[in-house]
Amino acid sequence: xxELSASSRITYRAVMVRPGVARRIRGLSDRTLAxxxxxxxxVLLLAINIFPLLWTIYLSFTNYRxxxxxxxxxxxxxxxxxxxxxxxxxxxxxxVTAHFVIWTVVIETVLGFGLAYLIDKKFRGHGMWTTIxxxxxxxxxxxxxxxxxxxxxxxxGLFNYVVAFFTGRAASSFQMLGDVTLSPWAIVIVDAWxxxxxVMLICLAGLRSIxxxxxxxxxxxxxxxxxxFWSITLPMALPFIMLAVLFRGxxxxxxFDMVNLLTGGGPGSTTEVASITLKRAAFESWRTGYSSAxxxxxxxTVFGLANIYVKxxxxxxxx
Amino acid sequence: MSIDxxxxxxxxxxxxxxxxxxxxxxxxxxxxxxxxxxxxxxxSLTLYSWSFATTLFGTVMFTIVSKVRE
Numbered sequence: 001x002x003e004l005s006a007s008s009r010i011t012y013r014a015v016m017v018r019p020g021v022a023r024r025i026r027g028l029s030d031r032t033l034a035x036x037x038x039x040x041x042x043v044l045l046l047a048i049n050i051f052p053l054l055w056t057i058y059l060s061f062t063n064y065r066x067x068x069x070x071x072x073x074x075x076x077x078x079x080x081x082x083x084x085x086x087x088x089x090x091x092x093x094x095x096v097t098a099h100f101v102i103w104t105v106v107i108e109t110v111l112g113f114g115l116a117y118l119i120d121k122k123f124r125g126h127g128m129w130t131t132i133x134x135x136x137x138x139x140x141x142x143x144x145x146x147x148x149x150x151x152x153x154x155x156x157g158l159f160n161y162v163v164a165f166f167t168g169r170a171a172s173s174f175q176m177l178g179d180v181t182l183s184p185w186a187i188v189i190v191d192a193w194x195x196x197x198x199v200m201l202i203c204l205a206g207l208r209s210i211x212x213x214x215x216x217x218x219x220x221x222x223x224x225x226x227x228x229f230w231s232i233t234l235p236m237a238l239p240f241i242m243l244a245v246l247f248r249g250x251x252x253x254x255x256f257d258m259v260n261l262l263t264g265g266g267p268g269s270t271t272e273v274a275s276i277t278l279k280r281a282a283f284e285s286w287r288t289g290y291s292s293a294x295x296x297x298x299x300x301t302v303f304g305l306a307n308i309y310v311k312x313x314x315x316x317x318x319x
Numbered sequence: 320m321s322i323d324x325x326x327x328x329x330x331x332x333x334x335x336x337x338x339x340x341x342x343x344x345x346x347x348x349x350x351x352x353x354x355x356x357x358x359x360x361x362x363s364l365t366l367y368s369w370s371f372a373t374t375l376f377g378t379v380m381f382t383i384v385s386k387v388r389e
Contacts, residue, residue: 304374
């Protein structure tokens with residue numbers, strides 16, 4: 001057997017398969033074979049995605065508490081939804097989330113597009129600069145949260161010293177993470193630092209997709225650089241910018257890890273974004289039914305935004 | 320006969336124009352966006368209370384109309 005060539009071995013194995021089994025496999029239709037291949041994936045998807053979602057929807061209508069699993073579950077109807085949607089504290093958490101989402105998206109889009117515009121000029125060493133700019137995006141949010149906590153330290157933090165250098169204020173005179181006014185901006189700065197490169201990448205893809213002949217035609221028509229930017233660059237890169245805005249908007253609406261590491265929602269509840277409120281309700285107060293209802297409200301919002309995202313994505317694809 | 324036929328053609332034309340995926344998706348998208356704004360606005364608790372229903376309606380509408388013919 002060892003002396004047989006590779007092709008002979010394959011033929012030998014094919015002959016060794018029992019004819020009954022081979023006939024049965026050959027007898028399956030393409031449709032059946034396709035179902036056979038995708039069934040494991042569907043089962044996995046149902047087990048880890050669909051079932052937990054349906055279970056959460058069920059729990060959101062009950063008084064279930066995960067730390068008292070033996071207590072009989074009572075059907076409450078839409079009570080938790082009514083409670084959440086009339087609660088001024090949750091409304092305040094939504095406003096904190098809105099502040100975080102709006103400012104991060106605005107800053108990241110403006111800076112990201114600006115950087116992409118500069119990188120697109122292909123100056124000497126632009127490849128190296130692209131790599132350096134992309135570095136923050138590659139770090140783990142846990143790492144970013146930890147080292148920015150050190151950077152924001154009023155006594156030893158580098159951030160305070162840089163601000164002191166430019167403004168003349170004493171470095172220890174302000175606390176980015178401990179001040180009620182500054183802490184919402186502290187988390188915005190860190191997120192912008194981390195995710196601006198991502199927006200830059202998407203905008204760069206948009207800028208690179210604009211054909212050169214359009215600019216050449218504009219040059220022939222003696223259009224100024226300013227005019228070319230407003231009439232060619234911006235309109236043609238706009239679907240990509242929209243994509244970046246939607247993607248960052250959805251991601252920041254769900255933001256948890258970085259904010260939890262930086263401020264934990266404090267001081268007070270000034271940086272308590274919706275996900276942190278949800279975590280507190282679920283794993284500190286153990287109000288599982290209530291937090292399930294809250295999770296479903298957030299899920300529907302993100303799902304709605306994702307629909308808009310898919311629509312924008314299709315628009316970009318059709319270009 | 321011709322007097323009766325004209326409005327029906329006009330009506331069918333209007334229905335054909337509106338009951339297409341594009342405009343319906345645009346309406347659903349607008350409703351979702353309005354719902355999200357209502358959820359996060361700082362002005363009125365009543366608007367906040369109705370935000371979930373609005374977003375849910377828009378999302379369900381989007382899911383349905385995305386199956387409508389192009």
